[in-house]
Amino acid sequence: MVVTRFAPSPTGYLHIGGLRTALLNYLWARKNGGKFYLRIEDTDLKRNSQEAMEAILQAFEWVGLDYDGEVVYQSKRFDLYKQYVQQLLDEGKAYYCYMSKEELDALRAQQMERGERARYDGRYRDFDGTPPEGIDPVVRIKAPQDGTIVVQDGVKGDISISADEVDDFIIARADGTPTYNFVVAVDDATMGLTDVIRGDDHLYNTPKQLVVYEALGFTPPKFYHVPMINNEQGKKLSKRDGATDVMDYKSMGYLPEALLNFLVRLGWSYGDQEIFSLEEMLEKFNPKDLNKSPSSYNLDKLNWLNSHYIKNCSNDQLAKMLEAFDIYIFSHDKKEILLDESKERSKTIKELAQNVYMIVTDPEEFDKKAVKKARKNADILKEFKAYLGQIEQKLHLPSDYHQVIETFLNKNDLGFGKLGQPLRVALLGQMAGPGLDVVMSTIGKDQTLKRIDTAVEFFERQEG
């Protein structure tokens, strides 16, 4: 049985790096038919926020990750932690420390001045005198004073850390609330975690947590510390580098499949394969294949993946997603034609919306350069309009319009460009864009004639 968890602190939105660790844990648990829990690290009562919690849940829902059981809130498990703190106190594995904050700060300052590493000096470790008045003590755990602590990491191998790097750290604050490294160890153990996949930044917490495991007699889980995601310059990813909030990707028009695919390939690979559906990730992911080195976030790759997923997305789904961008074409009679054409040239749903908009609505303005070129053949455009206008048979599909254009060109012995340029400008307002037959088919004959009229008028006003 594999049991994993994702344990964010509710300090804001769900970070893109957080989503990756969540995904990795999710995959490993689900692949093995195990459990994946969501736990909220909110022991610091001053810092938790309900909105942050909702943001995380919302992001989970968008990307389609789910978790087993109820969300575990550490703030609701204080009784349990208190019990374990007391146990350690009773067994002499932890002790009250009456050092005030000021004293601690002073000690630290001295150590820094001497170029030493700041660490608690253990002055109350074996204290049995009369405690000073007026001090609410903290509880510190007795960490080993010599030897080494070995972190067995599934990604990086064994990492040895000298015991004097780990001081007697605080497990309960003066107000009685427990601290991070203590509760993480207690929770991971009592929740039955077998595998902990987390960011590299937690590597240094691991020896501390091992001290807690040891003191409490728990067996530690298997740890995997995955390297961080850096920005394109190889530096720490920050808001300046673009979106770090998972939900920003939704509003920018990325598909969750693309985002997950992108993230899973950062630090993990399976041969030469680039495209992974969730099912394939489930089938192929194994934390032993995780990379040791950090990776850089690369928007080009995400865009490529996103355009891939857009092309492979059903038009119904696309039409639904477009509604978030104020494009409503779900019941458009040419929905399939329109989207088949537009999705080939869209990297995001936002771009798709723009491309659809360009076809469906009359041009709001005409591109200057395009007009300059197109105007020369305004007469041909007029003739085409007349020709199209007198056709009586029903025109429906792009191929019908294609036929009309062909016939017209043959009859007048013209090359495509002569008509194509002005027609494209008339229909779209610019020179690049979707196939003209598709545009005409989508908007229909009447609308086509109308757009041509407007354009011709515009061209003529430009004369001179």
Added chain:
RNA sequence: GGCCCCUUCGUCUAGCGGUUAGGACCCAUGGUUUUCAUCCAUGUAACAGGAGUUCGAUUCUCCUAGGGGUCACCA
């Protein structure tokens, strides 16, 4: 600064002592296409540096350099 970790094309990566160092994104070129894209084909491009070990190192060891992480009564 102390401690720990990392280092293959610009980027994501394959490689697990002997390879013309492979794939993907990006970029360039050509083809398909009514334009733009898509699609297809081809191409440019990497083992951070230095010592070892070895018949032979991208692969193992050490050193250097560079990058990252961490040093709270935050998580």
